[in-house]
Amino acid sequence: MGKFPVRRPFAALLIALATALALVTPVFPAMAAPGDPIAAAAQVEPAVVRINTEIDYQGAYGNGAGFVLDPNGQVLTNFHVVSGADRITASVGGRSYPAELVGYNRRRDIAVLQLIGAYGLPVAPIGNSAQLTAGEPVVALGNANGTNGPLTREIGTITAFGRTVNAEDSLTGSKDQLEGLLEFAAPVVAGDSGGPLVNGAGQVVGITTAASVNFRFGPGGEGFAIPIDDAMPIANQIRARTPSAEVHVGPPVLLGVGVRSAQRGPGVQIADVLRGGPADRAGLSPGDVLTVLDGTPLDTATTLTYVLDRHYPGDVIDLTWIDRGGLERTGKATLTP
Incomplete structure (x- = not known):
């Protein structure tokens, strides 16, 4: 099962993969396409959701996709499509709705939205x-x-199963490994993330979650999708609002730091601090090294994000860090949404 390095921007709407992915050869020869794939996809198009996000901190805007699970406006998409968004709007059938995050599974890149x-x-x-x-x-x-x-309609064929990609959040430095993905030959591009992958019967069989953006796509581009059989149990757990070690219900909490792995020793180095945020009020500054969060020693930025995913707004957590002068300091931070 191949693994491919990929870098994902903080507000990225598509996971970037290495350019070598374009050279992947189908595992088996392609079969003749039965019927009209565009006609099959047309059966799903009315349920496709266009998602737009705004991130105040970065002054960023983004777009992605999703699809309707429930007539009352529950939508399945990728978590990275809405990660960090201060405002989410979505449109279906030409009508726009404000949306809120019901919950997510960061490790599996799954999120459910509610259209208000x-x-x-x-x-x-x-x-x-x-x-x-x-x-x-x-x-x-x-x-x-x-x-x-x-809507974009990227036509292709299934080329492989059980693929693994590594995604990196360039602001926080956290890295996630997505496993068990479908690989398909189709020129998906930024903005297709979270959208449905449709089979010849007009059914959703996956969620587009990754593609290479390191080169200009042409025929034979490669995309990756979360199998719908893996996504739906997670989505249903979120819809039932049942939190677990990997499923967070509601919006993520904010500590208010951008970090990278420490160059020497344990901890993560603070690269940026959101003014007025929980970390700022606790006394953290750029250049400090955060070593312990909520009793958990930090070895990578990924560990930091997973610790935060266990918490909810209003929780008070303990912090231990080494300041720029080399002194160990402690404090408390009250997390916000």
């Missing part, structure tokens, strides 16, 4: 990803053209 005021929406037909075969035609529907443009 939505009702009577068309629901995406869900298929069975376990029945997919190499060479089977698929279509990735996405929002790369933006809310005012037509």
